Amino acid sequence: MTLPQSVFFRSGGLRLHAARHAGQGGCPLVIVPGITTPAGAFAFVAGRLAAAVGDVYVLDMRGRGLSERSGSGAHRASDYADDVLALIEHADLARPVLVGHSLGARVVAAARARFPGCSAGVVAIDPPLSGPGRRPYPTGLDQFVSGIQGARAGRGEQEARKHYPTWTDEQIAARGQWLASCDELAVVESYAWFHLEAFEPVWRDVEPPALLLFGDQSPVVTPADAADLARVNPRADVVPVAGCGHMIPWDNLDQTTREIEAFVSKHGASRS
Numbered sequence: 001m002t003l004p005q006s007v008f009f010r011s012g013g014l015r016l017h018a019a020r021h022a023g024q025g026g027c028p029l030v031i032v033p034g035i036t037t038p039a040g041a042f043a044f045v046a047g048r049l050a051a052a053v054g055d056v057y058v059l060d061m062r063g064r065g066l067s068e069r070s071g072s073g074a075h076r077a078s079d080y081a082d083d084v085l086a087l088i089e090h091a092d093l094a095r096p097v098l099v100g101h102s103l104g105a106r107v108v109a110a111a112r113a114r115f116p117g118c119s120a121g122v123v124a125i126d127p128p129l130s131g132p133g134r135r136p137y138p139t140g141l142d143q144f145v146s147g148i149q150g151a152r153a154g155r156g157e158q159e160a161r162k163h164y165p166t167w168t169d170e171q172i173a174a175r176g177q178w179l180a181s182c183d184e185l186a187v188v189e190s191y192a193w194f195h196l197e198a199f200e201p202v203w204r205d206v207e208p209p210a211l212l213l214f215g216d217q218s219p220v221v222t223p224a225d226a227a228d229l230a231r232v233n234p235r236a237d238v239v240p241v242a243g244c245g246h247m248i249p250w251d252n253l254d255q256t257t258r259e260i261e262a263f264v265s266k267h268g269a270s271r272s
Contacts, residue, residue: 002021002022004019004020004021004022004039004043004046004058005019005020005022006018006019006020006066007019007020007057007087007090007091008066009086009087009090009091010086010090011062011082011083011086011087012074012082012083012086014062014067014068014070014083015067015068016059016060016062016067016068016083016086016087017039017060017065017066017067018030018039018057018058018059018060018087018091019039019040019043019046019057019058019060020055020056020057020091021043021046021047021049021050021055021056021057021058022050022055023049023050023051023052023053023054023055023056024050024051024052024053024054025054026053026054026264026268027053027054027095027096027097027120027264027268028053028054028055028056028057028091028093028094028096028097029049029053029054029055029056029057029096029097029098029099029260029264030057030059030084030087030088030093030096030097030098030099030108030119031045031046031049031056031057031058031059031099031100031101031104032058032059032061032080032084032098032099032100032101032103032104032105032107032108033058033059033061033100033101033102033103033104034101034102034103034104035102035103035144035187035190035191036064036144036147036148036179036182036187037064037101037102037104037178038060038061038064038065038066038178038179038181038182039058039059039060039064039065039066040065040174040177040178041171041174041175041177041178041179042058042101042249043058043174044168044170044171044174044249044253045249045253045256045257046058048253048257049257049260049261052257052261053260053261053264053265053268054096054264054268057087057091057093057096059083059084059087059104061080061083061103061104061107061186062074062075062079062080062083062186063075063182063183063185063186063187064178064181064182064183064186065178065181066181069183069185069186070186072185072189073189074189075185075186075189075190075193076193076197077103077106077107077109077110077193077197077202078110078114080103080107080110081107081108081110081111081114084098084107084108084111085111085115085118088118088119095117095118095119095120096119096120097119097120097121097122097123097260097263097264097267097268098111098112098119098121098122098123099122099123099125099260100122100123100124100125100127101125101126101248101249102125102126102127102128102220102246103127103128103190103194104125105124105125105126105127105128106124106127106128106199106202108122108123108124109122109124109127109199109202109203109206109210110202112206112207112210113202113203113205113206113207116206116207120209120267120268121208121209121210121211121263121267121268122206122209122210122211123210123211123213123259123260123263124203124206124210124211124212124213125212125213125214125248125249125256126213126214126215126218126220126221126246126248127199127203127212127220127221128194128199128220129199129200129220129221129225130194130195131194131195131196131197131198131199131200132195132196132198134198136195137191137194137195137220138219138220138246141187141188141191144187144191145184145187145188147159147163147179148179148180148182148184148187151176151179151180152180156175156176156177156179156180157172157173157175157176158176159176160172160175160176160179164247164250166250166251167250171250200228200229200232203229203232203233203236204232204233206233206236207235208235208236209237209263209266209267210233210235210236210237211236211237211238211239211259211263212226212229212230212236212237212238212239213239213240213241213248213256213259214226214238214239214240214241214248215240215241215244215245215246215247215248215251216240216241216242216243216244217243217244217245218244218245218246218248219245219246220246223240226238226240239259241255241256241259242255
């Protein structure tokens with residue numbers, strides 16, 4: 001497998017990093033993973049997609065992986081969306097497809113809603129819906145923080161095997177290696193915004209083409225939630241991914257990449 005290339009760029013004064021997986025031409029992708037998933041832990045998805053589409057850029061969100069940490073008060077979805085747009089500009093990408101999982105789904109939706117002309121479309125995978133007046137996010141903040149601390153103490157792989165028994169050895173190793181790089185402040189503030197900021201108003205403003213993927217067994221986006229989101233933005237397609245909880249790319253990589261590849265094939269703009 002070809003190793004990804006590091007791309008460093010600046011956004012609002014921060015030095016940020018993305019991993020570029022060279023593709024087969026055609027439409028580029030920009031991927032934003034979840035709250036404690038640096039780019040290195042998402043390489044198994046990016047590598048699969050790059051073999052079928054264009055270059056794939058996976059963002060290390062501020063405070064994760066090789067990206068610089070930000071101070072307090074700069075971890076809303078809109079802050080991360082600014083970083084996505086800065087990456088698109090730096091890499092001179094012509095209307096990439098934006099793909100995000102969990103927190104990343106909120107981020108790419110925000111980027112698409114604010115500047116639809118910068119992308120060819122968006123794929124949002126199981127975005128947290130725990131906004132004001134809704135049920136809390138199903139994973140407690142203490143589990144995220146203790147996971148980071150355990151990884152820093154050398155227990156990353158051991159704890160990943162306990163929490164994710166169906167993952168491959170490669171996925172477990174990547175999780176164990178990269179989780180320790182996550183900044184606790186970034187995670188705590190991002191988690192708070194899960195509950196302070198509603199996703200539905202952002203999703204309503206997302207211009208098509210747009211695709212929402214949700215796990216058919218996910219506690220984050222239930223079938224009832226998915227139906228609500230379909231009503232909020234009837235211009236978007238909503239598709240369940242079979243046999244999945246929230247960690248959809250790990251639970252069903254084949255269908256996840258198939259859905260993204262089909263979306264890119266139908267809607268992706270060629271690079272100039």
